[in-house]
Amino acid sequence: MELLTGSVRHYSWGSRELIATLRGEAVPTQRPEAEVWFGAHPAGSALIGEQPLVDIIAADPESQLGADVRARFGDRLPFLLKLLAAAEPLSLQAHPSLEQAREGFAREDAEGIAIGADQRNYKDDNHKPELIVALTEFEAMAGFRPLAKTLELLHLLNCAELERYLSMLGGEGSREEDDLRALFTTWITIPTMAREQLISEILVAINAALSRKLEPWQTEALENIVQLHERYPFDVGVLGALLLNxxxxxPGEAIFLDAGQLHAYVNGLGVEIMANSDNVLRGGLTPKHVDVPELVRILKFSSLESPQVEADKVAGWSRYATPVDEFQLRSATNTESFLVDAHGPAILLVVAGKVEAKCGDATVVLSPGDAAWIAAQDPEVTATPLGGQATVFLAEVG
Structure with a gap:
């Protein structure tokens, strides 16, 4: 077991307060702190001392990952753990499936697009299903809302320009997935002047609707559109967001998003775990590269009633079950010593209180925002809260 130093990502949407406050540091920070990566991705590996974890694993994958993980996933850590802190909305985005990622990565390599190029979509050949657990109140847009609810929301706006587009839906024998595909692809590709006119009229209708008594979910959805437009005026992502939950x-609640599910995190601090990938296809709400045809190609247009994941209580841990093999995430809050029963390679992250972790002859003291790497060869770990209650997350292979 070793102290693991995360790789900080200073994206523009990041918070200058949330991660620093978690760590007990001065705020505001000089630069936004959007994410801290605790993992072994080549684009931003965590460190043990001065050495990247990705290099330590490459030098001795058997002791670091174990035979079972190597047999299933090769010689790379299959998950990436993060702290994510959003002060502004992230891009409207989705991630490819494993097959799509492999094909896209090979295609862009063959086209000679450099890994670090702005127009590169596929940074690696892996998929990126993800789970995020809120540490603060956390706002997110996640998955296409069931079409019936979306039509209910949009019809109440009584917007003539909007109704023109809605009239194309619901033909004889039409399926929800086909209607969502038709509406989204139409909106995301309409000419700039038409898009600006449509958004202008929608905003007038939204402001009128917000003066009336609405259901809470309707108010939240419409206020979100107004706020997105204030941040990204007339952006195509404002229209796309109208279709999303x-x-x-x-705190403690979670959502899981699989490949092809459109989403954008809006605000808040959370612990995120995903397959070890940095592949993102964007469709708006960002100054970064947007590739609409590729995004549409990998999207799933089936609706998502709710992506929320209920935690199961297992032996003192809250376990967030997902349908993927690359990772699992558990959390525990304790005042007394407890066993960290990691199986294979794992990362222990402290988010509240202070913890003394012991593993054989090794001892590390972890404060909020600190993490420890537990190699497959390591003996069991015991964690002891120091001075009161402590909360930890444990990331492992699924």
Whole structure:
């Protein structure tokens, strides 16, 4: 077991307060702190001392990952753990399936697009299913809202320009997936002047609707559109967001997003775990590269009633079950010593209180925002809260 130093990512949407406050550091920070990567991705590996974890694993994959993980996933850590802190909305985005990632990565390599190029979509050949657990109140847009609810929301706006587009839906024998595909692809590709006119009229209608008594989910969804437009005026992502579920998670609540599910995190601090990938296809709400045809190609247009994941209580841990093999995530809050029963390579992350972790002859003291790497060869770990209650997350292979 070793102290693991995360790789900080200073994206423009990041918070200058959330991660620093978690760590007990001065705020605001000089630069936004959007993410801290605790993992072994080549684009931003965590460190043990001065050495990247990705290099340590490459030098001795058997002791670091274990035979079972190597047999299933090769010689790379299959998951990436992060702290994510959003002060502004992230891009409207989705991630490819494993097959799509392999094909896209090979295609862009063959086209000679450099890995670090702005127009590169596929940074690696892996998929990126992801789970995020809120540490603060956390706002997110996640998955296409069931079409019936979307039509209910949009019809109440009584917007003539909007109704022109809605009239194309619901033909004889039409399927929800086909209608969502038709509406989204139409909106994301309409000419700039038409898009600006449509958004202008929608905003007038939204402001009128917000003066009336609405259901809470309707108010939240419409207020979100107004706020997105203030940040990204007339952006195509404002239209796309009209079709998405909008959630406000409370601490400890979680959502899971699989390949092809459109989403954008809006605000808040969370612990995120995903397959070890940095592949993102964007469709708006960003100054970064947007590739609409590729995004549409990998999207799933089936609706998502709710992406929320209920935690199971297992032996003192809250386990967030997902249908993927690359990772699993558990959390525990304790005042007394407890066993960290990691199986194979794992990362222990502290988010509240202070913890003394012991593993054989090794001892590390972890404060909020600190993490420890537990190699497959390591003996069991015991964690002891120091001075009161502590909360930890444990990331492992699924």
């Amino acid at each position: 909008k959630f406000t998670l409370q």
